[in-house]
Amino acid sequence: MLLLLVPFCVWVIAFLILPAVGMLISSFQNEGGQGFTLGQYSKALTHPLYKTAILNSVMLSLVSSVIAIVIAVIGAYSFTTFSSKVRDRMLNISNVMTNFAGIPLAFAFMVLYGTNGMFTLLFKKLGLSFLTFDLYSWTGLGMVYIYFQIPLAILLIYPAMYAIKTEWKEASSLLGANSFQFWFRIGVPVILPGIVGTFSVLFANAMGAYATAYALVLRNFNLLPIQIGGLVSGDVFPRIELGSAMAIILFVILMIAMLINEKMLKLARKGY
Amino acid sequence: MQTQERNRISGGRLWHNIVVILLFAFLLIPLLVTALFSVSTNWENTILPQGLTFKWYEALFSDTRFLYAIGRSFLIAILTVIVSLVIMVPTIFIISLYFPKLEKWLQTIVLLPFALPGVVAAVGLIKLYSAPPVAISGTIWILLGVYFIVLMPFVYQSTRNSLRAINAVELMEAAEVLGAAKLKAFVRVILPNIMPGLIVASLLSFSIIFGEFVLANMLVGGSYEVVQVYLFRILAQDGRAASGTIITFFIIIFILYALVLKIGNWKPKVKPLPDAEEEETA
Structure with a gap:
């Protein structure tokens, strides 16, 4: 019977373990794939281009995850106030929208907010120019990231939101608490573990996102995944070793984020 | 109320x-x-x-490049889903029933891809598979290989949940007590019962592969142009074709999700009767 496990093991070794080990080894080699060196890592962490890419990615992921979670919490709570039929329909639509990411999403945002985009022209005509933004700026990219993070955040946070019992709110308002006090003292603490867990998924989702920024070709966004892609398969001479080191750094950042998250999760649970 | x-x-x-x-x-x-x-x-x-x-759609659907791209996406999606079900389901079944000690290992392995963004996975694969002895970079085979890994967490979750929900251990025992060999019991009793879960997993897997861009673009690009890569390549030149492709892609996604919902709702009603019938006719 153990024989039946062989195909699975072979597959995992061939397409997961071996590539990962190979990448780890090559990240410690010099260009040309020889010797042992920490040079690739020091280049990745000190060269302004690559250092900025790492910082940009972390910032973009943090900010877009936080904003998306805030919106998702408010939205998901509003979902729970509708009848179960309407609520299910809203959740289904939101879940389908998790598929709207990457290249299709970048295109849609170009049609809407690009230089001649529908909203860009509309807002200008209405004299609301302050509502327009440059899609090819960090604000623009941030908007796209927030967009594709929101449905995922709703999907993950909804179960926690649903746990907030109406009776609690009733009881607290009978005892004289207002809405803000309820959320500050009871609501948010209850959903905190859910928020923390959701955050780690969103952060990883944004850190690894490649297609969206890649598709906004009018500007080269300096992000970690974009740099990795360029180093490994770009038009320029491929630099697998440096690309490997950058990929390992991305992986390590995700691991650190997960560890911090687990710690916070423990803290969040301990409090209550 | x-x-x-x-x-x-x-x-x-x-x-x-x-x-x-x-x-x-x-x-x-x-x-x-x-x-x-x-x-x-x-x-x-x-x-x-x-x-x-609607003339842009007429043009799009008579463009062989677009049709081939859709066809390639369908082919790789079907191929990967079949291969991953055929390999994953028996593996999960055997481990969870007969080697529960290995379960933790299996879980760790199948969840690994969650921590591995596509762009990171691509780096190792390019290095390993673009030179002999196994130069499959740029072919459908490397996509099949890595999409299997991408789907692992999803196929595992739904198979594991289905097995737990039907109480596979007791079902197997009952079937064996009644004289069925292990293989027969698995095929006749377990498989029909976990089928709805597997179909749902397949449909979701389908939508994942249809929307995947990074690996397809970095590992094979133009030599096996799937729909997302096609979309990226025409994005700047032909906005109509691009928007038509996106809407076509979304219609496919909607259909997949509608099927998922249908099957998800239909599962409890259908479970007791047809299985009993099947056992009798068998």
Whole structure:
């Protein structure tokens, strides 16, 4: 019977373990794939281009995850106030929208907010120019990231939101608490573990996102995944070793984020 | 009734209506505008298009490059889903029933891809498979290989949940007590019972592969042009074809999700009877 496990093991070794080990080894080699060196890592962490890419990615992921979670919490709570039929329909639509990411999403945002985009022209005509933004700026990219993070955040946070019992709110308002006090003292603490867990998924989702920024070709966004892609398969001479080191750094950042998250999760649970 | 209570206390119907409307406006407008773009005659410097037409879709669906791209996406998706079910389901079944000690290992391995963004996975694969002895980079085979890994967490979750839900251990024992060999018991008793779960997993897997870009672009690119890579390549040149492709992609996604919902709802009703029938006719 153990024989039946062989195909699975072979597959995992061939397409997961071996590539990962190979990448780890090559990240410690010099260009040309020889010797042992920490040079690739020091280049990745000190060269302004690559250092900025790492910082940009972390910032973009943090900010877009936080904003998306805030919106998702408010939205998901509003979902729970509708009848179960309407609520299910809203959740289904939101879940389908998790598929709207990457290249299709970048295109849609170009049609809407690009230089001649529908909203860009509309807002200008209405004299609301302050509502327009440059899609090819960090604000623009941030908007796209927030967009594709929101449905995922709703999907993950909804179960926690649903746990907030109406009776609690009733009881607290009978005892004289207002809405803000309820959320500050009871609501948010209850959903905190859910928020923390959701955050780690969103952060990883944004850190690894490649297609969206890649598709906004009018500007080269300096992000970690974009740099990795360029180093490994770009038009320029491929630099697998440096690309490997950058990929390992991305992986390590995700691991650190997960560890911090687990710690916070423990803290969040301990409090209550 | 509970909902009404919720409304009364949760601080205003109006607020929640506004929140939901704004949220869905933000989420749906980009898709709707893309749809509008795909059927507009001319839409350059105006807020709304000047006219509507389906001619772009006619052009798109007579373009062999587009049709081939859709076909390639279907082929790789079907191939990967079949291979991963054929390999994963027996593996999960055997380990969870007969080697529970290995379960933790299996879980760790299948969840690994979650921590591995596509761009990271691509680096190792390019290095390993673009030179002999196994130079499969640029072919459908490397996509099959890595998509199997991408799907692992999803196939594992739904198979494991289905096995737990039907109480596979006791079902197997019962079947064996009644004289069925292990293989026969698995095929006749376990498989039909976990089928709805597997179908749902397959449909979701399908949508994942259809939407995948990074690996397809970095590992094979133009030599096996799937729909997302095709979309990227025509994005700058042909906005109509791009928007038409996006809407086609979304129609496929909608159909997949509708099927998932249908099967998800239909599962409990259908479970007791047909299985009993099948056992009798067998």
